[in-house]
Amino acid sequence: MKSQWNGIAAVAMALMFAGPVDAAVDAAAFKALAKKKGCFNCHGMDRPILGPSLRDIGRKYGSDAGAQARLAGIIKNGSKGGVWGKDAMPAYARLGDEDIKTLVQFILSLK
Ligand code: HEC
Numbered sequence: 001m002k003s004q005w006n007g008i009a010a011v012a013m014a015l016m017f018a019g020p021v022d023a024a025v026d027a028a029a030f031k032a033l034a035k036k037k038g039c040f041n042c043h044g045m046d047r048p049i050l051g052p053s054l055r056d057i058g059r060k061y062g063s064d065a066g067a068q069a070r071l072a073g074i075i076k077n078g079s080k081g082g083v084w085g086k087d088a089m090p091a092y093a094r095l096g097d098e099d100i101k102t103l104v105q106f107i108l109s110l111k
Pocket residue numbers: 034037038039040041042043050051052057071074075079080081082083084085086087088089090092103107
């Protein structure tokens with residue numbers, strides 16, 4: 001019976017981590033990664049630079065069910081421009097899925 005309880009506990013943990021975006025957001029990890037990858041060169045927290053401000057992105061997609069996948073795809077593959085302005089978002093093809101998740105979850109938590 002003990003192993004069954006462990007299984008239930010594991011499922012409960014998984015559900016906790018799959019819960020609302022805010023619960024899994026790691027702001028410190030986001031900032032370190034975004035700084036290292038140069039995101040802040042084009043995206044201010046509250047100020048557009050070459051790209052939109054991160055808060056504007058969060059506000060635009062925050063409540064959109066497909067946002068996680070969409071933004072992950074843009075970071076990995078880049079964009080052609082035209083969503084926010086004429087400039088394009090460069091592709092970060094070598095960024096791992098975990099890092100992309102850290103970036104996207106934080107951006108989507110901004111309101
Ligand atoms: C060279 C400048 C530049 C850098 C560096 C950059 N971006 Fe962007 N980003 C842009 C531009 C410009 C857009 C708007 C593209 C458009 O309108 O299609 C954009 C758009 C986005 C969007 C919104 C996409 C959408 O469809 O609305 C996200 C999310 C994003 N960037 C995240 C990041 C992250 C995370 C990093 C760092 C890993 C980063 N960007 C680095 C220029 C940049």
